[in-house]
Amino acid sequence: MPSSDQMKAAVQAYFDLFNAQDAQGIADLYADDATVTDPVGTPAKIGKEAILEFYTMAVKNGAVLTQQGQTRIADNVAAFAFGVFVGGAGMTDKAVDVELPAGSMTIHVIDTFVFNEDGKVTEMRAHWGPENIEKH
Amino acid sequence: MPSSDQMKAAVQAYFDLFNAQDAQGIADLYADDATVTDPVGTPAKIGKEAILEFYTMAVKNGAVLTQQGQTRIADNVAAFAFGVFVGGAGMTDKAVDVELPAGSMTIHVIDTFVFNEDGKVTEMRAHWGPENIEKH
Numbered sequence: 078m079p080s081s082d083q084m085k086a087a088v089q090a091y092f093d094l095f096n097a098q099d100a101q102g103i104a105d106l107y108a109d110d111a112t113v114t115d116p117v118g119t120p121a122k123i124g125k126e127a128i129l130e131f132y133t134m135a136v137k138n139g140a141v142l143t144q145q146g147q148t149r150i151a152d153n154v155a156a157f158a159f160g161v162f163v164g165g166a167g168m169t170d171k172a173v174d175v176e177l178p179a180g181s182m183t184i185h186v187i188d189t190f191v192f193n194e195d196g197k198v199t200e201m202r203a204h205w206g207p208e209n210i211e212k213h
Numbered sequence: 214m215p216s217s218d219q220m221k222a223a224v225q226a227y228f229d230l231f232n233a234q235d236a237q238g239i240a241d242l243y244a245d246d247a248t249v250t251d252p253v254g255t256p257a258k259i260g261k262e263a264i265l266e267f268y269t270m271a272v273k274n275g276a277v278l279t280q281q282g283q284t285r286i287a288d289n290v291a292a293f294a295f296g297v298f299v300g301g302a303g304m305t306d307k308a309v310d311v312e313l314p315a316g317s318m319t320i321h322v323i324d325t326f327v328f329n330e331d332g333k334v335t336e337m338r339a340h341w342g343p344e345n346i347e348k349h
Contacts, residue, residue: 118288152254
């Protein structure tokens with residue numbers, strides 16, 4: 078099992094890479110056969126190619142992720158809350174299969190990352206829905 | 214599937230009942246065959262009797278739960294962050310299989326609730342570990 082420090086560092090890297098719009102860097106945090114479910118209830122993206130494609134779309138909008146509170150570490154799982162600030166431009170490029178309103182917004186999300194022995198993320202699940210969209 | 218409002222109300226009830234030390238009330242939020250894993254990585258409590266026993270122990274310390282940020286609702290799952298303030302007295306009664314320090318502390322937790330059609334919680338998973346214990 079990766080150490081708590083390794084898992085916390087991976088979460089910090091996720092924020093840094095997302096905010097640097099580095100989709101490849103994010104994809105490299107994942108294991109080859111990882112799954113990404115964002116939001117929970119929509120079909121999972123399976124495998125690194127699908128995950129890279131997802132994040133390539135996701136970072137295009139220039140959304141900014143800001144962590145809310147501590148990264149929780151239990152066993153080989155990290156859970157963390159954050160806000161996604163979206164400026165509102167280019168939303169036709171949105172990565173998620175969810176209707177989003179026009180204009181700028183902050184989406185309030187809680188993600189869970191499950192890690193494998195090598196410290197790679199094997200499963201990401203993003204918890205958010207229409208009521209977690211705060212319009213500005 | 215229960216409505217978002219039903220799931221949010223169940224989360225609010227969880228906080229209110231915990232802070233009122235009403236273990237039976239909390240147990241009634243769960244389905245008969247529900248599982249509670251607190252923290253993730255320890256053996257699950259399975260079924261309402263085991264869950265009631267767990268919460269009977271958990272509320273004895275007079276811990277106070279304070280939500281941090283919005284309840285995230287995705288599909289039939291609620292995820293929410295909170296702090297558990299523990300005054301430090303009576304920790305021999307602690308419900309979790311985890312070493313806790315002496316003195317007062319706030320434990321930073323993220324829980325997920327999975328709901329069934331009847332709006333009852335079928336699976337609770339609590340994400341926290343030693344590094345999420347903030348000593349005062």
